[in-house]
Amino acid sequence: MSDVFAPFSLGPHELSNRIVMAPMTRNRADADGVPTDIMATYYGQRAGAGLIVTEGVQPSSTGQGYPHTPGLHSDEQVEGWRKVADAVHAEGGVVFAQIMHAGRISHPALIGTQPVAPSEVKPAGEVFTPEGLKPFETPRALETAELPGIVAEYVDAARRAVAAGLDGVELHAANGYLLQQFLSDNTNQRTDEYGGSPENRARFVIEVTQAVVEAIGAERVGIRLSPGGDFNDIHETEAAQTYAELLAGIKPLGLAYLHVIDDPSGEVASALREGFDGTVIVNTGFAGSSDLSTAQEALAQDRGELFSIGRAFISNPDLVERLKADAPLADPDMDTFYAGGAKGYVDYPTLEESAA
Numbered sequence: 001m002s003d004v005f006a007p008f009s010l011g012p013h014e015l016s017n018r019i020v021m022a023p024m025t026r027n028r029a030d031a032d033g034v035p036t037d038i039m040a041t042y043y044g045q046r047a048g049a050g051l052i053v054t055e056g057v058q059p060s061s062t063g064q065g066y067p068h069t070p071g072l073h074s075d076e077q078v079e080g081w082r083k084v085a086d087a088v089h090a091e092g093g094v095v096f097a098q099i100m101h102a103g104r105i106s107h108p109a110l111i112g113t114q115p116v117a118p119s120e121v122k123p124a125g126e127v128f129t130p131e132g133l134k135p136f137e138t139p140r141a142l143e144t145a146e147l148p149g150i151v152a153e154y155v156d157a158a159r160r161a162v163a164a165g166l167d168g169v170e171l172h173a174a175n176g177y178l179l180q181q182f183l184s185d186n187t188n189q190r191t192d193e194y195g196g197s198p199e200n201r202a203r204f205v206i207e208v209t210q211a212v213v214e215a216i217g218a219e220r221v222g223i224r225l226s227p228g229g230d231f232n233d234i235h236e237t238e239a240a241q242t243y244a245e246l247l248a249g250i251k252p253l254g255l256a257y258l259h260v261i262d263d264p265s266g267e268v269a270s271a272l273r274e275g276f277d278g279t280v281i282v283n284t285g286f287a288g289s290s291d292l293s294t295a296q297e298a299l300a301q302d303r304g305e306l307f308s309i310g311r312a313f314i315s316n317p318d319l320v321e322r323l324k325a326d327a328p329l330a331d332p333d334m335d336t337f338y339a340g341g342a343k344g345y346v347d348y349p350t351l352e353e354s355a356a
Ligand SMILES: Cc1cc2nc3c(=O)[nH]c(=O)nc-3n(C[C@H](O)[C@H](O)[C@H](O)COP(=O)(O)O)c2cc1C
Pocket: 022, 023, 024, 025, 026, 054, 055, 056, 098, 100, 172, 174, 175, 224, 261, 283, 284, 285, 286, 287, 288, 289, 290, 308, 309, 310, 311, 312, 337, 338
């Protein structure tokens, strides 16, 4: 059985164990999307993860989906991220930034312009804005001629991540944000070469991935997928075909990893696992709460080489040490997930601190 505490070589990076901190939006950046000092503290505290994937980071101001999320499109933001990278490296950790363009999961009250998407399809529900919860609005469909500009935003953000000293980037093609909006047939109703068939719907994600790989090197690029997932009003009816097309397009690139959130049936996730010849990170999604036994089970079943855990990392900065010691885990306080400020962010004690 694969030992979750055994080291792992992820391209040039030596991970100290096989537990990955899953990306989690925590809304602690300043009003300009600049990472704050408490963010450096937070990620530094969690550097015992084999790999940290940061919260979603917008590659442009239009790509922002929530208040106080960090960006990677200004020099000030790069300087903020440098503090995060330094804090994680000082503790021997490895950190990739998750590049997340929210697409239609945004609001003019947040970004000062109409959100963009593959097609004019309004999401169900409401969105957090600086003025409180508001119903979603219909997004503006991107013109075909605008797509190279969006690709360029991803490339620029990836270059800035490297310039900040971060170890790589994860492209967020999961959970109903812009890239999955291209993959899914309910959100992508385009009639150009980016819509209408599984092959066409996969095209934009492949082009973004290729361009980012060309810019910073495949060993620094991972991608996150949630095949068949319905988060953010996604309804994929041709998931098997679409993800097969996507896999065919990205497989030759030699990516650092594929980060797969289990689909409800497990079938597409298995097909991706079978078909991909590089490292796979497994995540079980919101269905349950991940711990040592779920991680061990997933690796024992060979569903991936690495296992990512989200919520338990919020309340257990020393999560890997606790799992190793079979120590009890602290429960996270949901009220402070997105609250801003240090409370419920950098004040969870380690096991040692709570014993003192
Ligand atoms: C507070 C919070 C914020 C999240 N933000 C992101 C995000 O920015 N990007 C992303 O891909 N997933 C995000 N997720 C999903 C997690 O990465 C993960 O898939 C999910 O929490 C399930 O894993 P768990 O059961 O170990 O928590 C978030 C989850 C939580 C709880």
